[in-house]
Amino acid sequence: MKSRIIRTAFFQRDPITCARDLVGTELIWDDCAGKIVETEAYLAKNDEACHTFSRPSAREFVQRNKAGTAYIYFSYGAHWMLNALVKGEADGFVLIRALKPLRGINLMKKRRGLDDERQLCSGPGKLTQAFDITNRHHEIDLCAEPRHCFAHRPAEVDVVADARIGITRSAHHPWRFTERGSKFVSRRVKS
């Protein structure tokens, strides 16, 4: 039977293409799973919002690891952010920003202390809390084990591109990708 897990080659292209193509795929993490409805692309070069612009440790991370590796960092003293390393035609990251919960929903509710499914994973810090993703997962290969991976789903999705949010530098690039009409995104798409 053919595997539906997304393999390393997927991340050996460029961050913008990868970010767009990840919308509509499934994130599988232990007993939880969700459909990705929002991502953002960050470029290692010529992108002031990318960690590689101001953080030597991020540049070393790119050097040291292969495509499809998890880049996880702590933000604002409270939240973990999940990114996938892209290394190919261009280097960079894809930030996973929001999911529609599919499996392990009761576990997510418990971890988040909430009942509303729309609020479980509607933001990069929320989904890591719901999935219990922390720095212990930093630098793991997301294309190797079936318990921490991305997987294709049968249905095609309609993807919208607009400006990244929550950043100040290089904020004009249309590198945020969302599933059209999804109620599970972190913030409504500007119309």
Next chain:
DNA sequence: TTCGTGATAGAG
């Protein structure tokens, strides 16, 4: 709209 939070990096 505001504010807490802690890691990182660069300046002094």
Next chain:
DNA sequence: TCTATCACGAAG
């Protein structure tokens, strides 16, 4: 040592 900065979330 000190300080600015930050890809956030929750309360109000």
